[in-house]
Amino acid sequence: MIDIFNRWFQRHFSDPQVVFLVVFLILALAIILLFNDTLTPVFAAIVIAYLLEGVVVLFNKWFKNRLISVVVVFVGFLAVLMISLFVISPLLWGQITDLIRDTPKYIEQGRQLLLQLPNNYSFISQQAILELITQIQSEVTSMGKEVLTFSLNSIQGGITIMIYVILAPLLVFFFLIDKNKILGWLTGFFPENTQLSTRVWKEMDQQIGNYVRGKFWEITIISVICFITFSFLGLKYALLISILVGLSVVVPYIGATVVTIPVALIAFFQWGWSSDFAWLMFAYGIIQALDGNVIVPLLFSEVVNLHPVAIIVAILFFGGLWGFWGIFFAIPLGTLVNSVIRAWPSLSHEEELTVTSGQE
Numbered sequence: 001m002i003d004i005f006n007r008w009f010q011r012h013f014s015d016p017q018v019v020f021l022v023v024f025l026i027l028a029l030a031i032i033l034l035f036n037d038t039l040t041p042v043f044a045a046i047v048i049a050y051l052l053e054g055v056v057v058l059f060n061k062w063f064k065n066r067l068i069s070v071v072v073v074f075v076g077f078l079a080v081l082m083i084s085l086f087v088i089s090p091l092l093w094g095q096i097t098d099l100i101r102d103t104p105k106y107i108e109q110g111r112q113l114l115l116q117l118p119n120n121y122s123f124i125s126q127q128a129i130l131e132l133i134t135q136i137q138s139e140v141t142s143m144g145k146e147v148l149t150f151s152l153n154s155i156q157g158g159i160t161i162m163i164y165v166i167l168a169p170l171l172v173f174f175f176l177i178d179k180n181k182i183l184g185w186l187t188g189f190f191p192e193n194t195q196l197s198t199r200v201w202k203e204m205d206q207q208i209g210n211y212v213r214g215k216f217w218e219i220t221i222i223s224v225i226c227f228i229t230f231s232f233l234g235l236k237y238a239l240l241i242s243i244l245v246g247l248s249v250v251v252p253y254i255g256a257t258v259v260t261i262p263v264a265l266i267a268f269f270q271w272g273w274s275s276d277f278a279w280l281m282f283a284y285g286i287i288q289a290l291d292g293n294v295i296v297p298l299l300f301s302e303v304v305n306l307h308p309v310a311i312i313v314a315i316l317f318f319g320g321l322w323g324f325w326g327i328f329f330a331i332p333l334g335t336l337v338n339s340v341i342r343a344w345p346s347l348s349h350e351e352e353l354t355v356t357s358g359q360e
Contacts (some may be wrong), residue, residue, distance in 0.1 A: 041164050045171030047212065049179075052077060054213055056176060070176045078169060085165070088239070095240040102236075106269045107136070208332040214299035215328070219246040222291055229283050236270055245284075249291065250328050252311055256288055310334055 031039075052073050059069035111133055118126045175182065223246030230238035241263055248255030263284055271277045314334035318326035326333075 041167045042171060044164070045168045045175060048077070048168065048172045049175035050209065051213055051216055052172065052176060053179070054209065067177065070173070074169075074173050074176065077172065081165075081169065091239055092243065095237045099237050099240065106265075109269055110136075207335050208329075211332045211335075212329075215250065218249050218291070218295055218299055221295060222246045222249055222287065225287055225290075226284075229287065230280070233276065233280050233283065235267060235280060237266060241266065245287075251315060252331070254312075254315075256291075260284070310338075 055073050055076075056066070056069045059072055060066055063069050063072070114129050114133060117124045117129060223242045226242035226245045227238055230242055235241065244262065245259050248259035251258075264281065267277050267280045271280075311331060311334065314330040314337075315327055318330045318333050320326070322329075
């Protein structure tokens with residue numbers, strides 16, 4: 001048994017580069033798990049700087065000066081941030097408030113519809129409907145308590161958000177302006193012979209960069225298209241629902257299915273079984289088809305595709321570890337694991353016999 005383990009270890013861990021890569025990945029994982037809450041502004045700034053780096057490179061081709069390119073891109077980023085905070089956020093919060101206020105009315109409408117089911121369908125019992133209504137009311141009461149708790153903690157949360165709003169942009173600016181210095185400082189801790197890590201990083205840099213930037217634009221495009229469509233058709237809470245639909249693309253396969261439920265429910269409570277409801281669901285179906293057949297192929301043509309099973313496992317695993325960010329980065333992290341496995345050097349059978357005979 002020991003000989004089998006030794007041969008396996010020699011085949012897969014005889015290269016010092018492999019040991020360094022394993023140690024580096026373990027340390028990175030430990031830092032993220034242990035300091036996830038404390039370093040949230042840093043992680044958010046790294047993601048934003050990574051997003052903006054592609055724009056900086058594009059502007060640098062025109063200005064031929066990285067400092068000017070960084071300043072122009074950073075000013076644009078601040079403008080978008082200010083619009084999000086002082087224009088979009090109040091509108092979004094207003095629609096959330098309206099939805100919370102209208103929820104009891106929607107619950108009563110749903111209750112009346114459920115009570116009519118036994119009259120229309122004999123195989124549905126009145127007792128089953130009453131039990132379902134009781135369970136729904138219990139869930140709504142629980143959600144109400146959670147909303148109240150969130151409201152009581154909103155002051156502390158607001159202070160934390162304001163700190164993040166101040167710190168994150170500063171970190172983004174320094175990450176962009178001093179990119180080479182920071183990377184040089186980090187690589188100073190690395191050993192000289194890191195061809196394996198460099199090969200994995202180059203592949204992942206392209207894949208993660210394409211994925212993150214593509215996913216950002218997919219969320220933005222879908223949200224804007226949905227907002228224009230829903231507003232034109234007169235759907236309530238158009239901004240809120242549009243953002244939900246946009247964010248749903250973060251979770252492949254599952255997100256689009258789950259977000260269809262609130263879209264259909266709100267449309268139904270607003271219009272009932274009418275032509276307006278049919279037109280909205282038809283338009284929503286077109287948007288989903290446009291996303292899957294046009295937008296995704298255009299934005300993610302250079303991203304390595306993973307098997308659907310691998311994607312779902314990655315979403316469950318990394319989402320369980322890091323919540324939203326784990327779900328967002330599930331595909332690139334799954335691609336990272338795949339790249340490490342494919343790039344992992346192992347001794348051939350002849351080399352293994354040579355090493356084993358040399359030890360003897």
